[in-house]
Amino acid sequence: MQKKWEKFQGTKFYRDYKTDYDNAPNYMKELFPFSEPPIIEFDGLIPPQHIPDEIWLTDTTFRDGQQARNPYTIKQVVDLFTLLHKLDNGSGIIKKTEFFLYTKKDREIVEKCQSLNFDYPIITGWVRAHHKDIELPIKMGIKETGILTSISDYHIYKKLGMTRKEAEDLYLDVVRRAVELGYEEIRCHLEDVTKSDIFGFVIPFIQKLMRIHEETGMRITIRLSDTLGYGVPFPTASVPRGIPKLVYYLRQEAGVPSEFLEMHMHNDFGVVIANSVAGWLYGASSVNAALLGTGERTGNAPLEQLIFWYIGIKGNYKNMNLSVITEIKEYYEKEIGDRIDPQKPFVGEYFNVTRAGIHADGLIKDPEIYNIFDTEKVLGRKSLVIITDKSGSAGVAYWINTFYNLPNDKHLSKNDERVKAIYDEILKMYENGKEGYVSNEEMREFIKKYIPELEAK
Incomplete structure (x- = not known):
């Protein structure tokens, strides 16, 4: 489908997309054969670069970041949260972090972090798209939470056992319930977005979310979750794998403002930093990351590395205390007992x-x-x-x-x-x-x- 590269003008819908319920599931086997490595499709079109006036980082060290490692102790989470605050140093560049809330230990961790009364990073939650789950964060005084909204047909049909219509109805119902509960902001985590039907399901769904935002005033952030690391940073690559076009289409076609777009990249194909930075360059204000790049399989984007890309793009780091990156390295090694890759940028023993x-x-x-x-x-x-x-x-x-x-x-x-x-x-x-x-x-x-x-x- 050829697109006009028009200048984005806020939350205006240039065309109303209809959800394709009839031709699903669409597993796009021409791109994802599974028996062979995946294919990248190029269309030769180049979307315009658009760096938002304000960009920032969010943190998932205590959520996705510990899903593939030994769980942190309560003390370790509080200490690392304190180090993140010390690193940010009131700059607001590390704007938020997210927590599980399901177990007693989860909730005790959050309560201890809340008691510190830090300005940044702001404490947020993460829940599944269930009506009971959405009540957990607000009961703890948390005004923002992520909601898992699995978006590819692989997840909807194979994992959830639903149709697109059933999944869409559930997600929208939970978002409306969040409005009723008084949330200031929710994030819809579009799990597996780089293997999803962008024009047949993703954009129509997001347009519905943007209408809820306009009707209610509740901020709705769209997190683009590159769950298996399929994203590529090349502007001529087609969706769903091309990150520049994916961000462009969500701004242009789905009407999502830059400040409502967040990247969550994985490193399965070794381009987690390039994909995260491409998000910033093509219009997403927020990039989600984890300390040392911890996370499922090959990990998330390393937060400490993205700080230097932030500096490269913006030309400053406000009043961040970058020496704390070395304190964080030493804490992982001495207090937690992790062995950091000696050649890992900025934190490895041999990086310089x-x-x-x-x-x-x-x-x-x-x-x-x-x-x-x-x-x-x-x-x-x-x-x-x-x-x-x-x-x-x-x-x-x-x-x-x-x-x-x-x-x-x-x-x-x-x-x-x-x-x-x-x-x-x-x-x-x-x-x-x-x-x-x-x-x-x-x-x-x-x-x-x-x-x-x-x-x-």
Whole structure:
């Protein structure tokens, strides 16, 4: 279906879509054969880029983020919630977080977090599309909740055992019940949207939701849940997999304002960050993420990484305290006992560490050559080197200067005879069969031998 790329003008419906009840279920086997990897369809059309005036993050660390890991303790949730607040630092960039409310432990966690009276992140709920469930958050004083509104025919027919009409009626009834209960905002989580019938079911359903919003004033956010990570960030890719067009159509055809659109991406095909950022670039104000990218299977978008994409797009981070990202890393490692991928951006042990001698030589001359930004200033983490037989004397010199925090006028160069002697010892270790890298303890033994005054300090 060819579309006119008209400028979006608010919640105006350019055409009234009718739900296709007759040709369902539509499993789109031409794109999702299941016996083979899925197919991407390209139509050559490019939707206009539209970055909203205001963009932000929401958090799912305590909901989706812990569905594929050992559950957090009550103390761990409260501590992480406090760290999220400390990271946001009143900026409102990490605007909301969401919680389960079904068990006694769930509710105790929420009560403890509520007692802290933080401005951000705002506490919200998550419930299934059941009339009894929708009462849970409001009873706890929570004015916003997500509602699971599974949207693909795979979920409606195969999981729920319903027809499109039955699912649509249920979802709309629960949303109307939320209005009666006094919610200020609900989020409809369009589960599996990137495998759904966009024009035959998704857009007609969302148009009905937007009418409820206009009639009642209750804010209705549409969360685009890329449940199996099928989304792709390419503007010429067709729906349902093309994220830029999906966001465009929901703004243009379904009449959803940017501030009512939220991305929830998964990393099954390795493009969770690209898809999340594409949401921002093409008109969604909100991106949902989890600390360290935890979540089902390959995980959600890592919240700490998206902060740097936010900075890249907006050119500022208001008054966020980015050094707290390192505190969060250390909390996961020391208090929770998680092992973080050492090469994970911004939080991995080696994210700003080099092994190559030529890179170490560049760091000595000017850290801007081989460090992505001043990681010591921003994150409290110096750029480091790991010593191997490939490090060269430049790597040894850089390790000494940083490990012992030597002032600039005391820095050793790669041409220092003591540095060369240490590197010769390292080469002999590898000639004699050493594997792996040279540990800090091994390096300190060399320092004691060749530059003992450093150890004496």
